[in-house]
Amino acid sequence: MEQDYYEILGVGREAPDAEIKKAYKRLAVQYHPDRNQGSKEAEERFKDLAEAYAVLSDSRKRELYDQFGKDGLRGAGFSPGFQNVEDIFSNFGSLFDDLFGFGFGGDTRGRRGPRRGPDLRYDLEIPFHEAVLGAEREIELAHAVRCANCGGSGAAPGTSKKACATCHGRGQVVQRQGFFTLSTTCPTCYGVGAVIETPCDECGGSGKVEKLRTVSLAIPAGVDDGTRMRLNNEGEPGDHGAPPGDLYVFLHVQPDKRFIRDGVDLHIEAEIDFVQAVLGTEVEVPLIDGSKTVQVKRGIQPGDTVVLRGEGVPHVRGHGQGNLIVHVVVLIPKKTTVEQEELLRQYAETTGADVSKKKKGIFGRRK
Secondary structure (H helix, E strand, O other): OOOOHHHHHOOOOOOOHHHHHHHHHHHHHHHOOOOOOOOHHHHHHHHHHHHHHHHHOOHHHHHHHHHHHHHHHHHOOOOOOOOOHHHHHHHOHHHHHHHHOOOOOOOHHHHOOOOOOOOEEEEEEEOHHHHHHOEEEEEEEEEEEEOOOOOOOOEOOOOOOEEOOOOOOOOEEEEEEOOEEEEEEOOOOOOOOEEOOOEOOOOOOOOEEEEEEEEEEEEOOOOOOOOEEEEOOOOOOOHHHOOOOOEEEEEEEOOOOOOEEEOOEEEEEEEEEHHHHHHOEEEEEEEOOEEEEEEEOOOOOOOOEEEEOOOOOEOOOOOOEOOEEEEEEEEOOOOOOHHHHHHHHHHHHHHOOOOOOOOOOOOOOOO
């Protein structure tokens, strides 16, 4: 059974952002890998804490989680959890700098070897019907990819990287100042722990080359404008063979001329003649993927609605669907023929309605 994020951080469900951040900082210090070297249990706990904080510190993710749990996050394109500790340091680097400073997590990513690649952002505009029904898209990215010639190592084929002589492969150098020990990034290898003596001819030792690449994207049904989708390991490759970053796709939904969306419900207007409003009728109403005949009861009033259940937007988590709400607009003719006017006056006589023309307004003149 998945543990609740609030329980992981030891806070209540109504906890403010400041309390959540304070709780995470306190527990992150307690279970930080540098304080629990070799402890698999502490490492897993450290990753659980980061996962909980990543969700609860983001207002949009927190709202989805409070309503639908982890399924809601996955359905909206968010991927809870971190693959490894390096992923955590990459996402919360500035926070760990504030927590630990130099010598204790200040540059943890550097001490642990090559850094994972940077994340990428891609803004994708999609039509309204694709947001409702879902779609399969392919997006083309121009970005750096791992060099095929050297496998991303940066070293020429047939050669290899050598351990840095300055830091002896640790990526950090230790300086002692009195009672204090200061650990900083190695100035020779810049935290990698190794140096390349013979760089690759294709990438110049960076381990990356610029290319175009096509990425397949499955857009789930029910996404909304502003939805962010995360594609793991589809970002820039890391330095010297390190894991790649992630790709974040931000969806921008084009408005539709017919439908107005309100959560999972859709609204649309249907125009009918006033005679149809009196006698009742049938109207053809468009759907996202077709149309449907709607029965309009006799005597319907302007502004009344007809609800078509289950014809709205699917819940992004995959359970149920919203409604299509048809707003009835009764059209009153601005002009009538002599024959039509006579028929209307005859009808007025049967109802007792006074349709005679008077010079005074309906409220009379003020004395």
